[in-house]
Amino acid sequence: MAASSSIDNELIPLNTQRLLDSFIEILSVDSYWGNEHRVVELIQPRLEALDVTCSQDAIGNLIGRWPANGKNSAPIMLNAHMDTVQPTPKMCPVVKPDAIYSDGSSVLGADDKAGVAAIVEAVATVHEAGLPHGPIDLVFTVGEEVGQFGADAFDPNDIEARVGLVLDGGGPVGEIVSQQAGSYSFTATFHGKAAHAGIEAADGISAIAMLARAIDHMPLGQIDELTVANVGVVSGGQAANIVPPEATLVGQARGLDQTALDRQVATMQQAAEDAAAAFGGQVEIEKTCRFKATSFSPDHPAIQLADTAVRATGLTPSHMPTFGGSDAQNFNEKGIQTAMLGSGYLNVHSVSESMPHKALHQLTQITIQTILNA
Numbered sequence: 001m002a003a004s005s006s007i008d009n010e011l012i013p014l015n016t017q018r019l020l021d022s023f024i025e026i027l028s029v030d031s032y033w034g035n036e037h038r039v040v041e042l043i044q045p046r047l048e049a050l051d052v053t054c055s056q057d058a059i060g061n062l063i064g065r066w067p068a069n070g071k072n073s074a075p076i077m078l079n080a081h082m083d084t085v086q087p088t089p090k091m092c093p094v095v096k097p098d099a100i101y102s103d104g105s106s107v108l109g110a111d112d113k114a115g116v117a118a119i120v121e122a123v124a125t126v127h128e129a130g131l132p133h134g135p136i137d138l139v140f141t142v143g144e145e146v147g148q149f150g151a152d153a154f155d156p157n158d159i160e161a162r163v164g165l166v167l168d169g170g171g172p173v174g175e176i177v178s179q180q181a182g183s184y185s186f187t188a189t190f191h192g193k194a195a196h197a198g199i200e201a202a203d204g205i206s207a208i209a210m211l212a213r214a215i216d217h218m219p220l221g222q223i224d225e226l227t228v229a230n231v232g233v234v235s236g237g238q239a240a241n242i243v244p245p246e247a248t249l250v251g252q253a254r255g256l257d258q259t260a261l262d263r264q265v266a267t268m269q270q271a272a273e274d275a276a277a278a279f280g281g282q283v284e285i286e287k288t289c290r291f292k293a294t295s296f297s298p299d300h301p302a303i304q305l306a307d308t309a310v311r312a313t314g315l316t317p318s319h320m321p322t323f324g325g326s327d328a329q330n331f332n333e334k335g336i337q338t339a340m341l342g343s344g345y346l347n348v349h350s351v352s353e354s355m356p357h358k359a360l361h362q363l364t365q366i367t368i369q370t371i372l373n374a
C-alpha cells in the first residue's frame with residue numbers, strides 16, 4: 001500500500017485469449033449451490049501449477065495460499081464466489097464482439113465467475129512475469145447466492161490475511177463498495193382467539209386484523225437514504241368462517257447507519273405490540289441482527305488497497321454504499337476487513353446477463369495491481 005515503484009505501475013500485458021478461454025470454461029459448468037466442485041476441478045490444478053497450495057474446508061470453499069515471492073508485505077485476501085443463481089439448465093456462453101452472453105436459456109454466471117477468472121488469471125500473469133509479491137490468500141466460496149453459506153461457515157483461522165477484497169460488487173469496474181448495510185430479520189407472530197365467524201363473532205379476536213394494523217403502522221420501503229425495510233411474507237387463518245387465532249409476518253430491515261437501523265426495528269416492534277394490544281391479543285417478536293453496518297473511511301487499509309490498484313490500472317476509483325448482501329459482510333464479521341470491487345457484469349440474475357470484454361480485462365488488471373501493490 002506504500003507508494004510503489006514505477007515498474008509496478010506499468011500495466012503488464014494480459015494474455016486476453018487465455019483469460020477468455022478460462023472464463024468460458026468456468027462459465028460452461030453448472031455450479032449452482034451444491035455443484036461448485038465443478039469449478040474447483042477446473043481452477044485447483046491451474047492454481048497448483050502456479051505454486052498456490054490449495055485445500056477445501058468442510059463446506060467446500062476452496063482456499064489457496066500463495067506464498068510471498070521476494071516481497072515482505074502483510075498478507076491480503078482475494079475472494080470470489082463459485083456458485084451462480086439459476087436457471088442453469090445447460091450453460092452455453094456466447095462470445096460476441098462487445099461481451100460474453102448466455103444463449104438465453106440460462107444465466108451467464110459472470111456473477112461471480114468473472115471474479116473467479118480474474119483472480120486465477122491475475123495469479124498466472126504475476127507468476128509468469130516473475131514480479132515480486134507478498135503472501136496472498138485466495139478464498140473461493142460456495143453458496144453465496146443462496147445465503148452466503150460458504151462465507152458463513154468459513155473459518156478465518158484458515159487464512160492469515162486480515163484485510164481483503166471481494167470481487168463481486170454489482171457496479172462498474174473501478175467502483176469500490178466502502179459501506180455495507182447492516183441487516184435484521186424480523187418476524188411477528190400474532191395470537192388472537194378462534195371463534196365461529198357467523199354465530200359467535202363477538203367472542204373472536206382476529207390475529208389477521210392485528211397483523212394488518214401492525215403493517216399499516218410500520219414505516220416500510222425506502223425509509224430514507226440510509227434505511228430500507230420490507231414485509232415479504234404474511235400468513236395466517238384457516239377458513240372464511242373462522243376468526244383467525246394466529247397470523248405471522250416475516251420482514252427485514254437494512255441500514256447503512258446502525259443506530260438508525262436499530263431504531264427502525266424498534267419502530268416495527270412497537271407497531272406490532274401496539275396492534276396486538278389494541279385488539280386484546282398477543283404478539284411474539286423474533287428479531288435477529290444478521291450483520292452490523294460497516295463503513296470504511298478513505299484511509300482504511302482495504303480502501304487504500306483497492307484505490308491504489310484501480311488508479312494503477314488507469315481508472316478513477318469511486319466509493320459507493322450497498323444495501324445488497326455479500327460474502328464481504330461475513331468476512332468483516334469474522335475480523336477480515338473487506339471491501340468490494342465493482343465487477344462490471346451487467347443484468348445479473350437474469351438470462352440476459354453479460355460480461356463486457358473490457359470489464360473482464362480491467363477487473364483482471366485491477367487484481368494484478370492489487371497483488372503487486374499490496
Ligand SMILES: [Zn+2]
Pocket residue numbers: 081111112144168
Ligand atoms: Zn455475486
